[in-house]
Amino acid sequence: MVEKLAELLRVLENIHSNVNVLTKEDFNEQYDNLKDFQALIKELEKVISDFKKVNPNDENKVEQYLLEFHRILTTFEWHFSEISDINTKILKNYKDRIEGNTKEI
Template identity: 45%
Template structure:
């Protein structure tokens, strides 16, 4: 997934380079965020592995782990929405 997002960012960067629609800093910020995105993916994989090893009847432990899943998922959503907003910003500048 992160490879495809990187591909998209390069495409948006190229579009912007040809047309000067938004600041380069906006795009570069998303490249930096993508580094964090990869770390969050790793966190997600770790949390999933932990849950698989847990006793499914121990609801207290599961609740803690599921809250961690929630935290990671909302962070992933944030990263995706940031890239989506960048895309939208470019679209609006084209019009």
């Protein structure tokens, strides 16, 4: 998954070269975030593994793990929304910038 997100960022960065609505730092931050995303995947794997050992009748433990799953899932959502924001900024400007460049030729 991390490799695909990195590939997507490279594609967006390439498209962005035509519109220049973001900074290089915006992209660098997302590449850095991919390291956190990878760590989050490993964390989820561990939490799932640990959860398999929990007695399903232990309401407190189950609730603790459900809250942990929620935290991890919302963090995944944040990572996706950050990349989606980049995509949206490019999308909102791409057609206008390309048409503007074409009209000038």
